[in-house]
Amino acid sequence: MTTPQARVAVVTGAASGIGAAIADQLIAAGVHVALLDKNVPASPAAVRRSDVSGHGDAMLVPCDVRDDLGVASAIDRVGTWRNRIDVVVNAAGVLVRSDIAATTPQTWQDVLDINLTGTFRVVQATLPYLVDPATAGTKRLINIGSGAADRGYAYPAYTASKGGVVAMTRQMAAELAPHGVTVNAINPGFVRTAINDDAWSDSEVRTRWEKTIPLGRMGRAEEVAAVACFLASPSASYVTGQTIAVDGGRGSSAATPV
Known part of the structure; x- marks a missing residue:
């Protein structure tokens, strides 16, 4: 009896936060995962997990989206590693806390270049x-958006970039469906990652945020993963072209944005 070949995933932004949690859970499920990040030395946990018998293997690949x-070079390395790619997760992202008046053209361009154009580069x-x-019918593309794409509670460059990710996801789902590729987005709400460390370290800010969430707490990266x-x-x-909110009910509530 032939053993099915293990699936291979590419996860960007895999050194920390949501990307690291996704990589870790995929490895635990037996998927071989290429962890792409410009800070690969910061992501040893998933590689240690891959050493456990029965789990997927992992490879760290330096990559700036x-x-x-x-x-292109990073994806070539992954292709050489396992000769296939079945799952692509675009989790690389950056948030710059700058309002409309303070957002410079360079800040605007930098945020969109990572969050939106970086996602496009990896997909292409x-x-x-x-x-x-x-391998038609087995491929999965998952883009990490943000609840800000729907509610506009963050900053202009970040909100625009994530809105673009959600719109691009819908377009890609339609274009790639004939090839059997499913394409979906996840819109996390307030999740405890390094981006939100300021909220966790300030009890007043954290309390104000959590009051806008029906479940009454910020999320965990593992819940998005x-x-x-x-x-x-x-x-x-049979799930494609969807944007799934993982936000503790915030997107469906009438809570006042922070």
Whole structure:
């Protein structure tokens, strides 16, 4: 009896936060994961997890999603590593806390270059693997958006970039459906990651945020990762073009934005 070949995933922004949690859970599920991040030395946990018998393997790949050639080179390394890519998770992102008046053209460009254009670069580089007719119907593309895309409670560059990710997800889902590729987005709400360390360290700010969340607390990266792992799984084969909020009910409430 032939053993099915293990699936291979690419996760960007995998050194920390939501990206690291997604990589860790995919590895635990037996998926081979390439962890792409410009700060790869900061992400040893998933590689240690991959050493456990029965889990997927992992490879750290330096990659700055702002760099066209760097992205192409990183994806080439992954292709050489396992000769296939089945799942792509775009979790690399940055938040600059700058309001309309204070947002410079350079800040605007920098945020969009990572969050939106960086996502596009990775998708374009992995496209030959995703549309491979030999594995049609098994490929998954997951983009990490933000609740700010729907509610506009963050800052202009970040909100615009994540709104673009959500819109691009819908377009990609329609374009890639004939190839059997499912494409979905996840919109996290307030999740405890390094981006939100300021809220966690300030009890007054944290309390104000949590009052806008029906479940009464900020989320955990592992809770977002669980949804991503479902979307990456065979069980999600008929789910595409969707944006799934993981926000403690905040998006469906009438709570006043922070």
